[in-house]
Amino acid sequence: MSDPFLIGDSLSGGYGRGVDILHSCTISVNEGEIAVIVGPNGAGKSTAMKAVFGMLDLHEGSVSLGGEDISHLSPQDRVAKGMAFVPQNSNTFTSLTVEENLEMGAFLRRDDISGTMAQVYELFPALREKRRQTAGELSGGQRQQVAVGRALMTQPRVLMLDEPTAGVSPVVMDELFDRIIEVARTGISILMVEQNARQALEIADTGYVMVQGRNAFTDTGEALLADPEVRRSFLGG
Amino acid sequence: MDLLNAIVAFANFVVLPAVSYGSQLALGALGVTMIYGILRFSNFAHGDTMAFGAMATILGTWWLQAMGVSLGPFPTALLALPAGIAGTAALVLLTDRLVYRFYRERKSAPVILVIVSMGVMFVTNGLVRFVIGVDEQRFADGARFIITAREFKELTGLREGLAIKSTAMLTVVVAIIVVALLFWFLNRTRTGKSMRAFSDNEDLALLSGINPERVVMITWIMVAALATIAGVLYGLDKSFKPFNYFQLLLPIFASAIVGGLGNPVGAIAGGFVIAFSEVTITYAFKKVAGYLIPAWEPQGLVQLLSTDYKFAVSFAILIVVLLFRPTGLFRGKAL
């Protein structure tokens, strides 16, 4: 296998001059695959993803995308390079309509965005009906769809999702995971932090179990689900 | 007939003045609300920005008048307006570069920016006084009235006249055009939408590649235009006196807060709510009452509050809104 498409290699660092939260942590994802970061609360899952996205002060390790070292780039520049990030909270423009949310996602693009928008509406048909409504009026699950849709509008090569299913019902969660698989099939790599470890690992090509800012287990999703130690410690038996 | 006379008197002394005053407040409040929505602080220098804009336009008007340029029935100030806006935009952009940007980059607390805006207020105020002095300046020319009270009486045969000042009409027309342009810009253009997005969720706007400095720059330019237009219209309608603009600060903020800080529709609604209340409550209804109830000969002026207390009206409305609906009539915050 060739080098992974996106890799954060042995990352160590924290916020500002505070103590290190990550300790030589490695996260990577291959083209068109789904990588999932799971672990107990406070393990540094979201922090690891933010580190890959350049929102952390690293003093060790490097991040590269498609073979290019992007460690020194700001998050905004990484967006321009083809990384899209969906934060866990306030991930939509609540006072803008659904369509305007999508347009803002494509703010950096100068070409015709109608094709991408049609694809997003195809992926999330509910959004097409509600495209004139403000995002704040939508249900939690639909707002997550808007958030993912906004990120897809940049035509990213990597989509990073920070706990996309937080606070949505199990049915909506399954639905959202299905859509995420669909997105991955179009060739977009997905890096995702998830609280619902079991379901997430079921769709994961690669899974990272993190404990206290370190990689504890790394394997395919299937293998991790089968690993008795992982099951006992992190999946509740 | 008396009912008609009462209506005309009411329209002449309450509705018309309130509509033009309301338009001026609305334009002022739009500027305040935009700064609040994008830069996230209450700009106490706004009244003085309006004074500066009006002053720059007045200087341009005088120059044009000296050159013998005139717009016929329209005030020459309209021609000088673009130059006034450009001058004010230059001033606010310079202020942003020299003063506000520093605090923005350090992510200072909003209250610090408010205090900073106090300093800017002093400087701008001093600048205006330095250039044009503290005295009243008249710069309105062109036709005074669209229809005078006498003409109206002759036309309708009523005892009451309805005088439509051309500046009042101009105020309303210009305000409508400006507001329409503003909403078109905010809702239909990419830049306008990016400003609303920035105002709504700054972090997500950054993630979407929206350039904050550009948004801030465009905001200042628009605020300069709004402030200058509001200042000039107020000056044409009443008269230009630097201190008056400082005093407008209270009704303007009241308008913006009553409508919901950061909400442009709210700012406009707030402007009219404040203006109508101020004018209605301080109007002496003796005449109107005389027409409606001929048998009643009121002793006083039938005035709820003396005009000297018009601040109290904006203030009372403000307090009521703050107590019962702190986010304003139209939920505030985002543009």
Place this chain on the structure above:
Amino acid sequence: MTLKPRDMTLFLAVLALIAATGFLQSWNVALGILNMGLVSAIMALGVNMQWGYAGLFNIGVMGFLALGGLSTVIISKPPVVEAWDAGGPRVIFALLVGTAAIVAAILAWKRMPVGKARASALVAVLVAGFFVYRWLFDPAVAAIEAVSPARAGNLGGLGLPVLIAWPVGALLAAGAAWVVGKTALGLRSDYLAIATLGVSEIIIAVLKNEDWLSRGVKNVSGIPRPVPYEIDLQNSERFVERVSGLGFDPVTASTITVKLAYAGLFLAVLLLLLWLAQAALNSPWGRMMRAIRDNEVAAEAMGKDVTARHLQVFILGSAVCGLAGAMMTTLDGQLTPSSYQPLRFTFLIWVMVIVGGSGNNFGAVLGGMLIWYLWVMVEPLGVALIGGITAGMPDGFWLKAHLLETAAHMRLLTMGLILLLVLRFSPRGLIPER
């Protein structure tokens, strides 16, 4: 906290500036600056309590000062007996009825169940109260204002010694602050700012228009003094003998003596307040205030009643401003409602606090004296500067005439620049909080 050598140097420098004015210009001017500087220092102390201790943004300082000014009229002017006979009790009664209506409305709102009935009751009480109030109030005011309007036209005061007006001024301001604080504290900081700005404008409007109370724009002059009059000193043989013996001109000596007497009074009040303010700041109460200011959420989580503490400090600070306002009007000897301008009486005080060092009482005092000195001196300095710049220009040149004419407005520009520069380069002020 004690003063560091550096702080002492700053205080000495300001005193030296004032002394230099005395040597170079005249001691009358210098003492004038000193007296108003002392009063300004007290104003700055008041604002510093609100902003520096608690982070409350009050831009209605002017209103509280004016209430203090009003108290000197109410306390020290002799009553106008005819006016009292004409309508005094009725005005008082009308005010009581008005207050009762508001209290009734608030009680109705608090006691009645939520619903349409409550809202209608509220409106009904307020509307009925307003009309009854006006029905009582208007004729009484007309009667009072008709009493020899050129001389009086107002109710006058209680005819008590003017010094009593100082604490009363503080009480008046505290009362107003209680009302403002009850409504606007607990809301966002900009809302408190706008509310205080509004209240101060309304207070000034009342002073300007309620002739029965404050004679409005006709001003109240001849407010009794707590110190002797110059003319009495000049007529006192003992005084003339003594100063002549020391080799002074009796007229100059009398004015200087009066100013020194004021200075002594003001200094005594300032030192007392400073001592109290320091004690408060270093007490558990002061530490709690600062804790609340630095992290309101955490303080609230620890069970501190943030709004109640804010109300407390807001009232205290406003009371100090009221006291300073009464002192200022006493010094002026007259109440001129139209002279109250927000730039001078609200925002300039803010410049004093920020430049001096917010959160530090000594800083506020230093800022008050220094900024007052600059406020007075910038105008002649500006004129001199412009004079120098324009010296080379030919007479009759329009720019020269314009510059000379507008040089007086340099003040606001300079104050704004000082504020901006301090905020930018030394945001903690000359004597920072520690």
